[in-house]
Amino acid sequence: MPCLVATRSAHKLAEIGKILADVPGLQLTDLEGAAIPESDEERGLERFATFEENAVAKARYFAAKSGIPSLADDSGLEVDALDGRPGVRSRRFAHADGLPPDVQDRLNNERLLELLGGTSPSQRTARYVCVAALAFPDGTAYTFRGVANGLILGCPRGTGGFGYDPLFYDRGIGRTFAELTPEEKNERSHRGEAFRAVARFLRECAAEKETQAR
Secondary structure (H helix, E strand, C coil), rough: CCCCCCCCCHHHHHHHHHCCCCCCEEEEEEEECCCCCCCHHHEEECCCCCCCHHHHHHHHHHHHHHHCEEEEEEEEEEEEHHCCHHHHHHHHHHCCCCCHHHHHHHHHHHHHHHHHHCCCCCEEEEEEEEEEEEEEEEEEEEEEEEEEEEECCCCCCCCCCCCCCCCEEEECEEEEEHHCCCCHHHHHHHHHHHHHHHHHHHHHHHHHHHHHHC
């Protein structure tokens, strides 16, 4: 089954591709591979109040545009000491639109540390949230949620991952997400949990179609 992943992020596409690698017959492409203009991508990024609303709107937009099932996710960081911010604004937290992704990440992390200031370690609890949406050209959509709990450190650690990974400390494994291997991160991350649920759903759909064809 061909499926469009509504992203231009090489990091995100690689993570999703690994998680969905065992879904039989699934062929992934991204917005770049599908030759979707960036202007169209912006029209598919209208911001709503929740991760679910954003993910579904984006997935439906690209499913209708491409004519094939489309996967989109909306994800972000919720920090308890900041009343859940940056939340759905995680990517644009430092208002650094138009800059290279690595520069945006650095500025977002600096903004987060600035706002937390002298907040004690015990009050730096946070969670990564990912909602994946699978939409079909007829408008039918399904959502899958993943959550990873952790703490925000006072300074970055590690060189892997992206986004807030250098600051996001996983207490269960004793390292930041930026210190994990890609395999470890997929196993423990919010995106891994959400897209493993997508994979289970797609495998069930494939099995049901196979049964019906017999």
